[in-house]
Amino acid sequence: MSVTIKDVARAAGVSPSTVSRVITKHSTVNKLTAQKVRKIMEELEYHPNIIAQSLVSKSTSTIGVLFPKTAEQLYMNLFFIEVIRGIFSETTASMYDVLTTTGATIDEELQATMNLVRGKRVDGLILLQSRVNDPIIQFLQAEGFPFVLIGRHVQDDSLLSVDNDNVKACYDAVKHMVEQGHERIAFVNGPSDLVVCKDRQAGYEQGLKDAGLPIRDDYTLDGSQFSSFQAVSTFMSLPERPTALIVQDDLMCMDLIRTFKEMHIRVPEDMAMISFNKMSIGGLVNPTLSNIDIDIFQLGKTAVELLVKQIRSEKIEQCRWIVPHQILSRQSSVLGSS
Amino acid sequence: MSVTIKDVARAAGVSPSTVSRVITKHSTVNKLTAQKVRKIMEELEYHPNIIAQSLVSKSTSTIGVLFPKTAEQLYMNLFFIEVIRGIFSETTASMYDVLTTTGATIDEELQATMNLVRGKRVDGLILLQSRVNDPIIQFLQAEGFPFVLIGRHVQDDSLLSVDNDNVKACYDAVKHMVEQGHERIAFVNGPSDLVVCKDRQAGYEQGLKDAGLPIRDDYTLDGSQFSSFQAVSTFMSLPERPTALIVQDDLMCMDLIRTFKEMHIRVPEDMAMISFNKMSIGGLVNPTLSNIDIDIFQLGKTAVELLVKQIRSEKIEQCRWIVPHQILSRQSSVLGSS
DNA sequence: CTGAAAGCGCTTACAG
DNA sequence: CTGAAAGCGCTTACAG
Numbered sequence: 001m002s003v004t005i006k007d008v009a010r011a012a013g014v015s016p017s018t019v020s021r022v023i024t025k026h027s028t029v030n031k032l033t034a035q036k037v038r039k040i041m042e043e044l045e046y047h048p049n050i051i052a053q054s055l056v057s058k059s060t061s062t063i064g065v066l067f068p069k070t071a072e073q074l075y076m077n078l079f080f081i082e083v084i085r086g087i088f089s090e091t092t093a094s095m096y097d098v099l100t101t102t103g104a105t106i107d108e109e110l111q112a113t114m115n116l117v118r119g120k121r122v123d124g125l126i127l128l129q130s131r132v133n134d135p136i137i138q139f140l141q142a143e144g145f146p147f148v149l150i151g152r153h154v155q156d157d158s159l160l161s162v163d164n165d166n167v168k169a170c171y172d173a174v175k176h177m178v179e180q181g182h183e184r185i186a187f188v189n190g191p192s193d194l195v196v197c198k199d200r201q202a203g204y205e206q207g208l209k210d211a212g213l214p215i216r217d218d219y220t221l222d223g224s225q226f227s228s229f230q231a232v233s234t235f236m237s238l239p240e241r242p243t244a245l246i247v248q249d250d251l252m253c254m255d256l257i258r259t260f261k262e263m264h265i266r267v268p269e270d271m272a273m274i275s276f277n278k279m280s281i282g283g284l285v286n287p288t289l290s291n292i293d294i295d296i297f298q299l300g301k302t303a304v305e306l307l308v309k310q311i312r313s314e315k316i317e318q319c320r321w322i323v324p325h326q327i328l329s330r331q332s333s334v335l336g337s338s
Numbered sequence: 339m340s341v342t343i344k345d346v347a348r349a350a351g352v353s354p355s356t357v358s359r360v361i362t363k364h365s366t367v368n369k370l371t372a373q374k375v376r377k378i379m380e381e382l383e384y385h386p387n388i389i390a391q392s393l394v395s396k397s398t399s400t401i402g403v404l405f406p407k408t409a410e411q412l413y414m415n416l417f418f419i420e421v422i423r424g425i426f427s428e429t430t431a432s433m434y435d436v437l438t439t440t441g442a443t444i445d446e447e448l449q450a451t452m453n454l455v456r457g458k459r460v461d462g463l464i465l466l467q468s469r470v471n472d473p474i475i476q477f478l479q480a481e482g483f484p485f486v487l488i489g490r491h492v493q494d495d496s497l498l499s500v501d502n503d504n505v506k507a508c509y510d511a512v513k514h515m516v517e518q519g520h521e522r523i524a525f526v527n528g529p530s531d532l533v534v535c536k537d538r539q540a541g542y543e544q545g546l547k548d549a550g551l552p553i554r555d556d557y558t559l560d561g562s563q564f565s566s567f568q569a570v571s572t573f574m575s576l577p578e579r580p581t582a583l584i585v586q587d588d589l590m591c592m593d594l595i596r597t598f599k600e601m602h603i604r605v606p607e608d609m610a611m612i613s614f615n616k617m618s619i620g621g622l623v624n625p626t627l628s629n630i631d632i633d634i635f636q637l638g639k640t641a642v643e644l645l646v647k648q649i650r651s652e653k654i655e656q657c658r659w660i661v662p663h664q665i666l667s668r669q670s671s672v673l674g675s676s
Numbered sequence: 677c678t679g680a681a682a683g684c685g686c687t688t689a690c691a692g
Numbered sequence: 693c694t695g696a697a698a699g700c701g702c703t704t705a706c707a708g
Contacts, residue, residue, distance in 0.1 A: 002456075004701055015679045020703055030677055047456030051398070052701035054389045056684045062437070067426065081419050088405065092440055097459070099400070100436045102426055118340075118385030120685095121435070254622040261624060284592040285623050286599060342685055353695045358687055368693055390685035394700045458701095 003044045012040045023048055054120075063091065063307055064122035066113055066136070067102040068129050078250055078279045079296055083128060083150065086300025094308050096123075110135050117145050124307045126150065130161075130195040148307045150299055152195050152320070160310060162302045162321045164294045166199035167206070169325040170246065173274050173292050174207025176327050177244040180272055180334060183213055186235055186242035188223040188252065197248070200276075204246065223248055228255040232263065244333070247275040250282050253289055257332070273332040287331030294325045341382045350378045361386055392458075401429065401645055402460035404451055404474070405440040406467050416588055416617045417634055421466060421488065424638025432646050434461075448473050455483050462645045464488065468499075468533040486645040488637055490533050490658070498648060500640045500659045502632045504537035505544070507663045508584065511612050511630050512545025514665050515582040518610055518672060521551055524573055524580035526561040526590065535586070538614075542584065561586055566593040570601065582671070585613040588620050591627055595670070611670040625669030632663045 005023075009016045014033060019041075022034045029037075040046075054060045065087060067080065091098050099122050103109035113136050116122050125140065130151030137159070140147045149161040170187075177185045187204045190197040205215050218238055221231055235242055247253040253275035257267050265271055267287055274290040275282075282289035302321055309316050343361075347354040352371060359367045360375045367375075378384075392398045403425060405418065429436050437460050441447035451474050454460050463478065468489030475497070478485045487499035508525075515523045525542045528535040543553050556576055559569055573580055585591040591613035595605050603609055605625055612628040613620075620627035640659055647654050 002458075005703095006701080016701090017679060017681095017703080018677085021678085024703075028677065033677080045456075047452070049393075049701050050453075050457030050459050051389055051392045052684090053703080054684095055387075055393055055686090055701080056703045058684080060389070088438070088440055092442070097454075098438045100426070100438065102430055104430070114385070115388075116435075118383075119388030120340075121388050251619065251622070254619060258622050258624065258626075281589065281592060281619060284589070284596050286596065288596075343687095344685080354685090355687080355695060355697095356693085359694085362687075364688090366693065371693080387685050390700090391687080392700095393685080393702090394687045396700075 002049075003046050004049070005046075008037065008040050008044060008046050011044060012037045058120070059311075060121060060123050061095065062097045062099050062122045063304065063311075064099045064101065064113075064116045064125040066109060066125060066127055067100055068109070078277050080128065082277075082279065082296035083300040083303075086297040086302075087126065087304050088300075089297070090301045090304035090308075094304065096304070096308065106135065110139060113139065117143055123311045124148070126303050126307060132193050132195060132198070146307060146310045148303045148310070150303050152199065154195055154198075158319055160306055160316065160319050162299050162306065162323060164299070164325050165322050166196050166294075167203040169276070169292050169294060170200035170203030171207040171210075172203075172325070172327055173246045174204055174211065176274060176290075176329070176333065177246070177272060178207070178211045178213075180244070182244035182272060184219075184240060184242040185213070185244040185246065186219040186221070188221050188231060188245060188247045188256070190248045191222060191224045200248075223252050228252070228259045232256060232259045232265075236263070236265070243270070244272040245274075247273060249277045250275050250279050250289055250291070251277075253332070254281075254285060257285075257287075268331065268333055268335055272334075274327075278328060282330070290330045290333035291328040292325055293328050295323050298323045340387075341384045342387070343384075346375065346378050346382060346384050349382060350375045396458070397649075398459060398461050399433065400435045400437050400460045401642065401649075402437045402439065402451075402454045402463040404447060404463060404465055405438055406447070416615050418466065420615075420617065420634035421638040421641075424635040424640075425464065425642050426638075427635070428639045428642035428646075432642065434642070434646065444469075444473065448477060451477065455481055461649045462486070464641050464645060468492075470531050470533060470536070484645060484648045486641045486648070488641050490537065492533055492536075496657055498644055498654065498657050500637050500644065500661060501534075502637070502663050503660050504534050504632075505541035507614070507630050507632060508538035508541030509545040509548075510541075510663070510665055511584045512542055512549065514612060514628075514667070514671065515584070515610060516545070516549045516551075518582070520582035520610060522557075522578060522580040523551070523582040523584065524557040524559070526559050526569060526583060526585045526594070528586045529560060529562045538586075561590050566590070566597045570594060570597045570603075574601070574603070581608070582610040583612075585611060587615045588613050588617050588627060588629070589615075591670070592619075592623060595623075595625070606669065606671055606673055610672075612665075616666060620668070628668045628671035629666040630663055631666050633661050636661045 101112040124146035278291035278293040439450040462484035616629035616631040
């Protein structure tokens with residue numbers, strides 16, 4: 001049915017080996033023969049079978065991306081979109097394809113990963129998330145399979161990873177609020193088994209400490225487990241209401257602002273807010289959102305760069321890459337900034 | 339290095355053929371031998387090489403998704419996220435992997451598609467967009483390669499496709515505005531070479547006609563070419579300003595609302611608005627966005643279902659599938675609806 | 677510079 | 693039920 005290397009060889013009056021040589025460009029072929037072969041390839045619309053190439057070359061020009069059960073996991077939704085954009089921009093440039101999988105549970109994720117790796121379907125893998133004691137990381141390490149982690153691994157500093165300095169990022173958010181005169185600063189965090197959330201928690205507490213403010217248990221909430229309404233009521237029913245809020249995600253932040261509005265709590269007058277995961281929408285809403293911009297796009301892009309280097313066994317100068325963050329002051333955290 | 343079918347065969351004292359038979363489950367194997375082989379496979383942590391399987395079976399258990407140069411194409415951003423969620427939900431269920439590619443230009447997209455198809459890397463393809471005279475569609479048709487179109491093909495009704503009734507959807511949007519008492523209804527559309535935009539334009543005009551309203555050229559704009567500020571000024575400088583706006587996308591709509599606010603034009607009092615591409619954020623902003631909900635998730639999910647059927651040569655009852663839409667009335671288009 | 681041969685890891689008629 | 697053989701489409705030492 002479809003034309004193979006043999007058809008080309010026959011038509012060109014050479015051996016399959018020679019055709020292969022002009023395809024791979026590794027070895028030298030007589031210029032004229034090469035020309036003839038190329039002409040025939042075009043005439044016959046020959047296109048190498050990548051699967052067959054992979055089988056012998058043992059490489060696929062494909063990298064895998066493991067999506068956390070994204071459908072359910074609204075709470076970091078925007079993060080994934082942006083990171084994917086970064087990944088695509090770099091894979092397109094490096095001529096890699098992207099194979100994606102997911103699983104609804106950790107076990108399914110692990111299963112999916114094993115299928116990709118053991119089935120030799122990808123040359124390397126990007127993990128979008130870092131959990132404490134992540135079985136997937138353990139598997140990949142044991143297998144010696146190339147992968148890059150977006151995030152930080154607690155147990156092992158020698159893993160190839162791209163991350164923000166999340167401790168510092170959240171520290172800076174606290175500092176921003178302190179500079180606005182706030183003393184009661186609360187924090188809506190994500191699931192505590194994610195390293196990124198642990199780090200931000202640490203930065204939050206350090207920030208309070210350095211500002212001479214007390215750390216209060218009732219000022220931290222896992223936002224992934226609460227509706228915005230619950231979160232708001234929890235904070236608002238405290239004897240000492242917070243006056244500033246640091247939130248894990250733009251979407252979550254917008255949801256909180258809406259709820260505040262319904263309760264006639266003004267942002268930023270009664271409650272100053274700043275959130276992570278800067279997205280384009282943050283500038284389109286009212287009030288515009290103050291952000292800790294962690295440059296998610298760059299996170300994805302760098303991850304691919306590192307992975308490709310690792311796959312090609314190029315030298316990598318350092319194994320932990322930090323993408324700088326930036327505080328973006330807008331209306332939701334600064335009085336009279338419209 | 340990694341364990342192959344031969345290793346298993348040797349360890350189990352059978353031939354590679356037999357091992358293959360217990361893997362594929364097609365043919366009958368003696369229960370006891372099968373058991374023994376399975377045990378050895380586990381002990382050795384054997385996992386079939388999918389690439390090798392693909393080469394002989396000529397199928398990959400992978401479907402391809404062609405992303406339009408998503409990075410640049412902010413204007414339909416939200417659409418893609420949602421459609422991908424739908425695609426993933428169904429591929430996970432059907433045990434297919436998803437291979438993605440993009441290109442920065444149409445030529446690059448075509449090239450990427452040809453690589454996937456001719457390289458035999460995927461069993462079928464999903465196209466996220468339908469252009470007039472799309473060279474990619476022409477290529478796939480010529481090749482006889484399984485694919486599903488999200489959208490509608492103008493020239494050929496026999497293509498397998500999932501779509502909304504976009505004519506009706508936009509017609510309904512006009513009707514909604516007419517029911518609110520509006521007579522000057524403008525339309526911010528997308529690029530006119532997309533079939534979806536053409537269809538909506540037709541629905542828009544038919545809606546006006548049926549309401550006895552004039553069709554005015556200066557009431558339609560290609561929003562993908564204008565900044566929101568330009569769009570707003572264009573409309574606002576008209577001798578007869580529109581009082582209602584139908585917008586192609588939530589994000590674009592939010593951007594317009596922000597610009598209106600800055601110019602002290604109230605939504606919905608001075609300008610009623612409704613947009614396509616319903617996303618979760620639409621309910622989180624102020625005012626909440628009225629939407630024509632086209633159920634993008636379902637669009638993606640159905641596309642996979644159809645493609646899988648086509649790949650497996652199952653019978654498909656009809657080639658055009660229509661996902662129903664729904665008008666969602668919220669604050670941005672209805673007075674006093676808070 | 678080029679061809680014949682072996683092999684990548686698997687599957688599948690073909691015999692038995 | 694099972695094994696030996698051929699083959700999927702390619703690449704790569706090995707000779708020449």
